Amino acid sequence: MEHLFDPRRGDHAIRLSDLRTSGNAWEPSRTNYFTIYFIQSGSGRFWADTACFDFGPDSTLFFVPYQHIRLTADSPVQGKIIQFHANFLCVETFHAEVGCSGILFNDPYGIPLVQLDEETKVKAVRLIEELSTEHAEQELAFSEVMLAHLKVLLVLATRLKASTTEICVPATHDPKHPVLIELRELIEENYCTLHAPAEYAKLLHVTPKSLGRIVRENLGTTLTELIRARILTHAKWQLLHTLRPVKEIAREVGYTDELYFSRLFKKATGCSPKFFREFETEIRGGSNLSMPSSPSSILDAGGSVDTSSSTKKKSKPTEI
Incomplete structure (x- = not known):
């Protein structure tokens, strides 16, 4: 299955790419990478399996391996995609340090989205730029540097979501659930x-x-x-x-x-x-x-x- 990470054929355990889509639904192939979409501009809806949510600019979307992903755009969407396999960063192990697995990934009772505030957005943009540079140049110990940047990015998102989101946030029109x-x-x-x-x-x-x-x-x-x-x-x-x-x-x-x-x-x-x-x-x-x-x-x-x-x-x- 060509869309799955497989180190035996030389695949990288972390990869970055541009996100650009508009109008029609986009359904990337299932993958065994953990996936982060950093939405810089644009808005629309996304599906994580059958669950559907809205998204807008300055938001990050989090998907787990083998998940069915679908995205439609109300306005042209631009951003970055970060994908990493457990061989690069084991989310289950990293969860013990920062709880990102229960907050960003693998929470069936929550929304896999973090809306970035201005301060966090500035930090996230810088981290993603540094990830992209290391990924492109691949200088000495680039993998270790990318791992450090990725961990900081996940920590920032986890902190922000944990501080702004309650469990099972009720709908705005029905304040008590x-x-x-x-x-x-x-x-x-x-x-x-x-x-x-x-x-x-x-x-x-x-x-x-x-x-x-x-x-x-x-x-x-x-x-x-x-x-x-x-x-x-x-x-x-x-x-x-x-x-x-x-x-x-x-x-x-x-x-x-x-x-x-x-x-x-x-x-x-x-x-x-x-x-x-x-x-x-x-x-x-x-x-x-x-x-x-x-x-x-x-x-x-x-x-x-x-x-x-x-x-x-x-x-x-x-x-x-």
């Missing part, structure tokens, strides 16, 4: 056993229609897709960091039919669970298998959660 906090906790506790939106609506004492509207207006997706995204995040972690059989992982997340689970996984990632595990393990040299199989909780990653809720339960370790 504590149900989203409770829903988040319920999904974390039950995503392996409860897959139907109606089951969560019943636990929250709201109608499925009302709950679906709240999720759509605040998170840009459907409740079905929200639950499914959480299931697949768990499955991807287990496939990548353990040697457990696919059938066992499928059963753990509530699918007794391994073939159905595999079809679901391929639709979400563009590849089968077997290919995902074997390809990533081979190009990482098996380093992924040395990581813990019980990473920190998504609930802890995104910030504090209201513990006064009557539905609050102890959350299981989750994958970020």
